[in-house]
Amino acid sequence: MLRTHTCGELRLDCVGTPVTLCGWVDSYRDHRGVVFIDLRDRYGITQVVFQLELDSAVQALARDLRGEDVIQVSGSVVARGEGLENPKLATGQVEVRAESLSLLNKSKTPPFEPRTFDLPNEELRLSHRYIDLRRPQLQSNLILRHKLTISVRKYFDERDFLEIETPMLGKSTPEGARDYLVPSRVTPGAFYALPQSPQIYKQLLMVAGYDRYFQLARCFRDEDLRADRQPEFSQIDVEMSFVNQEDILQTIDGLISRTVRDLRGTEHPLPLPRYTHAEVMERFGTDKPDLRFGMELIDIGEIAATCGFSVFQKTIESGGRVRGIRVEGAAEKFSRKAIDELTVFVGNHGAKGLAFFRVKDGELDSPIAKFFTPEQQKAIIQRLEAGPGDLLFFVADKGSVTSAALSALRNRLGKELGLYDPNELKVAWVLDFPMFQWDEDEGRWVAEHHPFCQPHEEDIPYLETDPGRVRAQSYDLVCNGYEAASGSVRIHDSVVQQKIFSLLGISGEEAELRFGFLLNALRYGAPPHAGIALGLDRWVMLFLGNDSIRDVIAFPKTQKASDLLTGAPSEVDSRQLRDLHIRVELPGGK
């Protein structure tokens, strides 16, 4: 070992101990007669002091140290004098009085310093990720991620779950996200797909009798990125046999409680609240509501139907909806210009306009107020439980547009007005998603969750008559406006499974071709089973109160899915392509 201690552990009780530390020079302060070095490793920072009495060679070496040099220092721990402590450092009551110094590796001047206050742009951070990762902030993110995975593994291990790895090289299946493909060398023209999730494998494990399975699974989806979405990510994947929905919910309730206790040292109240999909869509306009604040969506259809404002009236006549939100005490906070900006914002979510009213004493103030009788104005105020000084926003459109626009507006205002504590975790279940959604473009039903999901028993008759009415035995876990987990009770009967496939427009022949192995497995004694997958990266992000998933991944990709550090993806040698029987045809015919 090149060191006896880390840079984060020396305290007053170590005074007098001879120590050797290794680390990076975080900063230097040269006073000619005395040189201070803040030495950093992932455990913390310790101040090293080089004094005048030292050997002149050591003095000279110390004076030449610059940021990010890697050094080894030996000396003794001394208490800092009265008034010389640094309360900002955990080690700030002591310092190491250096006796010898060796420069393990001189650093080039780094493009930015880990201790920087003004974070450089993300491009530079990603291309020099090894420096960015030296920042205490990112280090503590990855440490928390580690703690979460340990906590998860302990929780499941203590409950007889087995962690079982499933293949990365699998079979491409239709439906779902775009696959990342891997060409086969030995079977020309054939491809593996990287897993979007271990879904089918874990169901096969249930058939095989591994009745409690979990895995920290790497998953891949070739879709466009977002702040909370990376093309490769990790799931806490769980599946259980001989259980129903209730068992899964309770198991995951326990997991959330356990991880919150392990990571935050606090007790999270259980059971986690449960909502139906229909309820959250009505109250929040989204299937992943941020429950840290109110400002729920209110329907004023009845009032709108008879008012003199033709936009509202016609929307109701044509089967649309008029819904709104009440922004408490915001009447004076939003100028006309600010409201215009919000109008553009909801426009990006499909709304053709944004009506607003400022609430005065018992009446409404707005360019469109004149289209509403005093009684109607009172009715609106009453309906939204509004008081003087409140600001009301309304969107009139197809129901789905009012949901999309108002939920986006609600999220934006909630954040901008600071209506919640960003560190709070508000976790809840959303149950009974619809089985299918009608896809306008493709002119067919598509699975809302996935095609292996068990419908509610009482809705099975609607499979043939009214698929849109069929509710799935599915459940999402939402947290702070994010989908943090998603799961369902699975179909364990090949006849039902085939029925679902055919409803999705997958013929019996195609189903056999694509999923024959699964249908077959279901014929050989498949137990009732159910499962769920939690987005690991998102949970880490949520625990940190962060809103970028990249800050909890050691080596993330950019929005174009490239790795600025290594240069991936890149062209490959023509010989590699030949081995794989692949000819490349670039767009534009190059």
Place this chain on the structure above:
RNA sequence: GGGGCCGUAGCUCAAUUGGUUAGAGUACCGGACUGUCGAUCCGGUGGUUGCGGGUUCGAGCCCCGUCGGCCUCGCCA
């Protein structure tokens, strides 16, 4: 595929309606300083304003294209 924001010194930013030699802080280099801790003080190096074209007497600023980063809609069973 669509919409938006951004790109100026190694880094973070500034630069008046389009107008002189593109500035500041920091980093870096040199000097001063025996207790600092985002050290301080003095001096200095450092620029293809992402790239290519255009408009103009004149472009960091306006226009077109392009590359890259971020946010977002679509997409993400």
